[in-house]
Amino acid sequence: MTSRTPRRPSPFTGKEREPRLVTALGIPIPLLLVALLVAGLLGAQLAGALERATTSTSDSASTSVDSLSGGGKNSAGVPVITETTLGTEVQRLIDTGTIQPLTSFDAAQCLREQGIPDSILIMEEVAWGGEESPSWLLVHGPMDRETLRANGGTVSATVVLPSCGTSGDDVPSQENRLWSGDVMIGPL
Structure with missing residues (x-):
């Protein structure tokens, strides 16, 4: 036989209360896990964007200066x-x-x-x-x-x-x- 803890009725509604979610610092654990997952995904996306931005900047600077007819020279051929x-x-x-x-x-x-x-x-x-x-x-x-x-x-x-x-x-x-x-x- 299993004993079940009876639910207490709410003093305001008179209905039985639902079991409470486990919390950490007052935040429900599932919500905390979702927030951490979103933060991790945003961090990975920002790191990838930073890597692409710095890679393309260094490539464009060296290409424009080193190329003979590229964007590093004006119409008169002057760098x-x-x-x-x-x-x-x-x-x-x-x-x-x-x-x-x-x-x-x-x-x-x-x-x-x-x-x-x-x-x-x-x-x-x-x-x-x-x-x-x-x-x-x-x-x-x-x-x-x-x-x-x-x-x-x-x-x-x-x-x-x-x-x-x-x-x-x-x-x-x-x-x-x-x-x-x-x-x-x-x-x-």
């Missing part, structure tokens, strides 16, 4: 660079070793105007930023290009307007400088 692609472009310039002729741009005079005593390692005509401002990327430092290619190291990069170096006096000119900073270069 378009920003602060995020500057390091990749400097590494590519050091690796390829191509030097553009100075044409009408006096890079040495420009560096003197900027108050920079370094010698120019390599330079390239570029389009800067979203506005694609016509500019020059000057890579300069205390070492020569061959040593840098062999050992790697830190070089300075300065992006200037084409009007830099045309004033004729050795006064530092901040108006012509669009960006300046250091870039780590790996060995070739």
Whole structure:
């Protein structure tokens, strides 16, 4: 014979009460399990989205700068660079070793105007930023290009307007400088 615990009638309705669900911290266990399952699925989905977002960002940055006719160049064939692609472009310039002729741009005079005593390692005509401002990327430092290619190291990069170096006096000119900073270069 099995004994059954009689249900007590509710003081408000007079009907018998249903058995209570087991709770943890006042939350029914089935509801807690469902919430944990939903949180786990959302976490997995967010992790996958983050992985896809970071993978595609790094691929697009290296592809646009390294490709010869891709999205990294404007209609005139000049590389378009920003602060995020500057390091990749400097590494590519050091690796390829191509030097553009100075044409009408006096890079040495420009560096003197900027108050920079370094010698120019390599330079390239570029389009800067979203506005694609016509500019020059000057890579300069205390070492020569061959040593840098062999050992790697830190070089300075300065992006200037084409009007830099045309004033004729050795006064530092901040108006012509669009960006300046250091870039780590790996060995070739």
